[in-house]
Amino acid sequence: MFSKSTYLKRRQVLQSKLGSGLVLLLGNEESGMNYRDNVYSFRQDSTFLYYFGIDHPSLTAVIDMDNNREIIFGDELTIDDIVWTGPKEPLAEKAGKVGVTEVKPASAIAGLLKDALSRGQAIHFLPPYRGEHYLKLQEWLHVSPAEAAQKASVSLIKAVVSMRSNKTEEEVVELEKAVNTSIDMHLAFMRETRAGMTEKAIAGKLQSIAIGQGGDISYPIILTVNGEILHTHARDLAIRDGQMALCDAGAETAMHYCGDLTRTIPVGKTFTTLQREMYEIVLHAQETAIAACKPGVLFKDIHTLACTQLVDGMKQMGVVKGDPAEAVAHDVHTLFFQCGLGHMMGLDVHDMENLGEQYVGYTEDLQKGTAFGWKSLRLGRALEPGFVVTVEPGLYLIPTLIDRWKAENKLAQFIDYNRLESFRDFTGIRIEDNLLITESGNRVLGKELVKSVADVEGLRG
Amino acid sequence: MFSKSTYLKRRQVLQSKLGSGLVLLLGNEESGMNYRDNVYSFRQDSTFLYYFGIDHPSLTAVIDMDNNREIIFGDELTIDDIVWTGPKEPLAEKAGKVGVTEVKPASAIAGLLKDALSRGQAIHFLPPYRGEHYLKLQEWLHVSPAEAAQKASVSLIKAVVSMRSNKTEEEVVELEKAVNTSIDMHLAFMRETRAGMTEKAIAGKLQSIAIGQGGDISYPIILTVNGEILHTHARDLAIRDGQMALCDAGAETAMHYCGDLTRTIPVGKTFTTLQREMYEIVLHAQETAIAACKPGVLFKDIHTLACTQLVDGMKQMGVVKGDPAEAVAHDVHTLFFQCGLGHMMGLDVHDMENLGEQYVGYTEDLQKGTAFGWKSLRLGRALEPGFVVTVEPGLYLIPTLIDRWKAENKLAQFIDYNRLESFRDFTGIRIEDNLLITESGNRVLGKELVKSVADVEGLRG
Missing domain, CATH: 3.40.350.10 (Creatinase/prolidase N-terminal domain)
Incomplete structure (x- = not known):
């Protein structure tokens, strides 16, 4: 209190x-x-x-x-x-x-x-x-x-x-405490995950860390080798070498301030070449988006920036054709990144979600989009000092969606559907951090939680 | 399924x-x-x-x-x-x-x-x-x-x-699975609890075992050095040598069949003399009650039997005077044992509690008592083959209740209130197992979970 x-x-x-x-x-x-x-x-x-x-x-x-x-x-x-x-x-x-x-x-x-x-x-x-x-x-x-x-x-x-919406200093202290506990959960995930473990056994372990530090989880843990399933709660699979494991987990403190982090790791000691290339696309998009977060900038525009980076990366992978910005203007990114770049965070992990996204994430002059992808962007409005937000781009290869687009030959001017087939079972990657918007820019909350390929593989030794 | x-x-x-x-x-x-x-x-x-x-x-x-x-x-x-x-x-x-x-x-x-x-x-x-x-x-x-x-x-x-009420063989298999996971939780509790740990850290660890085995906890874990507080959920204390820790915890399986066990251990390696004497009173009452569980016997009568054993023990401790059976007839036991001996267990940990105890635990001819103590006995009716029940006597020294009885000089012919003062801060002990009522008697469900003083201390090495 x-x-x-x-x-x-x-x-x-x-x-x-x-x-x-x-x-x-x-x-x-x-x-x-x-x-x-x-x-x-x-x-x-x-x-x-x-x-x-x-x-x-x-x-x-x-x-x-x-x-x-x-x-x-x-x-x-x-x-x-x-x-x-x-x-x-x-x-x-x-x-x-x-x-x-x-x-x-x-x-x-x-x-x-x-x-x-x-x-x-x-x-x-x-x-x-x-x-x-x-x-x-x-x-x-x-x-x-x-x-x-x-x-x-x-x-x-x-x-x-x-x-x-605007967190005070004492609230930021609590939020940072939540993020640090969340980081402890992720360090355990990144260090201790081994082939043969079940998703639920790891999830249970992470929850015990949140409880042990005086709070609990701030939302149901997503721990999966099917990172492309955004709302998965299935956790019965034993994880295998060669797969990646995605962990989206956060703690809340005894005062109920929340953290919300995601890391994606190789189940073995190292990423495969393809996994590394895809991981670095997501990481680059995330770092670019974080660098852009400062007061006055529309979060919607930062979302677009991240989408452009993701599409540019998928162009380098040979899946997307044409100009990345133009592709994003046509919503090509929603084939790989179906959700929003982030959301407000505070006493709720999706802060104030029950009050309505039209008030929390948008304004009278800036309404939420209704198209696929855009309708899942919870936050669009201009950032202000004291906002605490998540930045969480990802690449999600969803077979159901790929099949649907391919059947419609949708946006075929931008997508090489033959090349895409080889990514069909790639699964998904997400990298997520929590930021405080400051007067001059932003500060990533909490102690360090590594995310470069080399650093992640270092923890997998 | x-x-x-x-x-x-x-x-x-x-x-x-x-x-x-x-x-x-x-x-x-x-x-x-x-x-x-x-x-x-x-x-x-x-x-x-x-x-x-x-x-x-x-x-x-x-x-x-x-x-x-x-x-x-x-x-x-x-x-x-x-x-x-x-x-x-x-x-x-x-x-x-x-x-x-x-x-x-x-x-x-x-x-x-x-x-x-x-x-x-x-x-x-x-x-x-x-x-x-x-x-x-x-x-x-x-x-x-x-x-x-x-x-x-x-x-x-x-x-x-x-x-x-009457569990089939396939249900008993599931219940035994739940009890075995619950035993794994208790083994971790009994082996790993050390002075300096917080109650919540241990509770979190136990929950992770339930989750890891495919289900979750079947009720909020009670993990406390204040075992006399029957409905405690406070878990912020660091536990100390010399105290006892009480753990009332159970798992439910993926199919939602429940287990419900309690053990009480010394935080150090051994019980104190007083703790051991009190523990053995509870253990004797529990073993006596278990031996009495068989088809046709009113669980109410087994409750009375256990109460009599508890009162007899407290007589040996010099706190109760007079004939134990007569003392129980006057409800003297409710000063130390305020709740019921047990309850049905199945898909709910208090099985079918939402349907009403008057139907689940009693019959038209046998109504639940309304007096303090008796009104908390959830099960009174005659046992039948296929019933699964808990047997969980305890001794709870509740300062608030002691003060109230003493102020009223209540049942002073049976209670030595001066002697009782030295037990005021004793806290509480409970020992609980889960039984299947068989045609000829009963079977304690699950693998062995030790409970004798020597065996418990053996795990604390």
């Missing part, structure tokens, strides 16, 4: 941005796996954490701007509870640490909101993403599940996004 | 028990942590797994007994999805493997249920435990969240409980 003044200040700024009405922030509930009391690891809502800091289930926070009240609703443990849980810090004390003096029982929220509704007060809430959010909004505000998302407050969303 | 005939048979038996109407089984959804797409590890509903076997999110199953139809509702991946997920087995093929030939898109369920309602067909569903269950029941059946639990079908609950 940060100091009391951090939370007081944040809420003060939020109030000054919104002006009037009532802000309703839903804390998260414990989440049952196969029955109510067998719960997943508790994850508090990130915006609740940002303004109220209390990492505890079944809380609701209200900022009544019209009446200058801040209230946390939740129940204190009874002495019967304490027999089972051991002594705990009372909620009132927790609230005091974030500068909230008014604490009420959970049952009081319904009445307070009813009164606010009857007074005609505007009630600002954020888009729901858990079943319990929908149930609460329905019960307390008579907002049906079907309309809950569209009734979320755009002014609240914009105010929250404007604040959470 | 078991063979097709297993699932066909189970549904046939279910139909023969229920007779008429429509069974609606809600599969689970992916569960977002901090936004919709950042998901916890998927956990399918256990009853859905039991009858339909498909371990995949966003499915609904219907057995229309009046029209002899079995339908699985869910959406096939589109070719666009496959670009992101890689090729996947189609839902229709998965359904075929469990003997279901009728597969319909997810959107078709609403209409089917509407028709069934308008025909006046009885629709049997189970008690909801996730937000999404409530939302679906509301949308499809117009059952409000407030009334969903009480509108659950008691006849369906009873039919499911009657089937899932």
Whole structure:
């Protein structure tokens, strides 16, 4: 938890941005796996954490701007509870640490909101993403599940996004801690992965590092020899010499700030010639993109820059023909790089994703594209100091996609489909780092995590 | 997944028990942590797994007994999805493997249920435990969240409980696999725990073993030097010589059958004299209870037997006075042993807990007690061949509870409160194994996991 003044200040700024009405922030509930009391690891809502800091289930926070009240609703443990849980810090004390003096029982929220509704007060809430959010909004505000998302407050969303986007120094310290733990996970991956291991055994090991350092994983680990499958969670394969292994894994700290890194390594000691050539295309694209990250530059343009580098590389591999920039203008890159170059990172690994990419990654003047590839670019807007972003280009040879394009003879002026056939089973490569945008440019967060071919092979000795 | 005939048979038996109407089984959804797409590890509903076997999110199953139809509702991946997920087995093929030939898109369920309602067909569903269950029941059946639990079908609950309670041979094989992985976790705990480690570092290591063997943990690991706190999830302490560490941890297999074991060890190489004496009281109670587990015996009576052994031990420690059986009749044991001796185990670690303990652990003729201690005994009914249960007595010295009883001078004819003071900071011990009830008695599941003082100390060398 940060100091009391951090939370007081944040809420003060939020109030000054919104002006009037009532802000309703839903804390998260414990989440049952196969029955109510067998719960997943508790994850508090990130915006609740940002303004109220209390990492505890079944809380609701209200900022009544019209009446200058801040209230946390939740129940204190009874002495019967304490027999089972051991002594705990009372909620009132927790609230005091974030500068909230008014604490009420959970049952009081319904009445307070009813009164606010009857007074005609505007009630600002954020888009729901858990079943319990929908149930609460329905019960307390008579907002049906079907309309809950569209009734979320755009002014609240914009105010929250404007604040959470620019990380303060104390937030950067936490983020760097998360990145350093993520790097420890990747060092274990890069040093200890051996042929014959299963993907899941390695993933389990990496998760234990995140837990051991006081947090947990910030998203489900992708650990695969099929790096071209962007959303793979299959991890049953034993990895083999000659393959590459891709690891996309990050930790979150006890305060829930996230890291998000990717490395791709040879399962054997060295890359094959083809793997090395392809790896260096991705690495060059990544380094070029990182060098371009600075305030004022559209991340969309850096994405285009990286795409051009990737296409240029695939031209050198004999797969693409013609001018790389022109090819990118025709979306040729989406055959190899179907997703975005990166995204915001913070209390969420895709920071504020639940608030809507149109607000987080774009502006009224810059809307997200709708075409294949572009619609997966979560961040397009101009970078600002304090933004923390990922830069993660890749090359993904997806047989399903290759077959589809080839059947359509799509963009055949740019693609040598015969040559492409020999890359059909290449799989995929991604290299990802986390950057803080500074006044003058950027800084890659965390201690060093090697990525050159020579350095990676050095770790595989 | 078991063979097709297993699932066909189970549904046939279910139909023969229920007779008429429509069974609606809600599969689970992916569960977002901090936004919709950042998901916890998927956990399918256990009853859905039991009858339909498909371990995949966003499915609904219907057995229309009046029209002899079995339908699985869910959406096939589109070719666009496959670009992101890689090729996947189609839902229709998965359904075929469990003997279901009728597969319909997810959107078709609403209409089917509407028709069934308008025909006046009885629709049997189970008690909801996730937000999404409530939302679906509301949308499809117009059952409000407030009334969903009480509108659950008691006849369906009873039919499911009657089937899932008695494990078949193939289920026992899976359960034993889960127990053996759980034993591997405990062996790592018993061998590798050293002073200076944090509770969470050890817990992370154990979770990685569960993941590495193809499943995950079956419940949040309790790993603590405060074994008396029954519901502790705090794991920030570094453990110290002289303390005991209690580990309550279990794995579930890829098929989601669970294990649930507890061991308590000295952090140093040996127990102190007091620790050893208390440990042997618990061990004796556990072994006595295990010996008593056989068909026809009320588990409630075995609980009482274990309580009597614990109280007898505490009498030898000079804390309890008078006749142990009489003391137990007065609930003196609840000062040291506040919870139940054990519970059913299967696809859920507390098997079928979401269906209601009154149906799973008790019968119409044997209701659960309401007094402190007894209300926490999840299982009371007569054991039957095929039941899999935990046996997990303990001694828990809870300062809050000691203070409360002492202030009331409660049951002072049985308790030497002065003597008790020296046990105030003793913490707690639990020893837990998993048993299959056989025709003639019981069998402790899994390979050997030592528990005698000498054997435990042997592992601490």
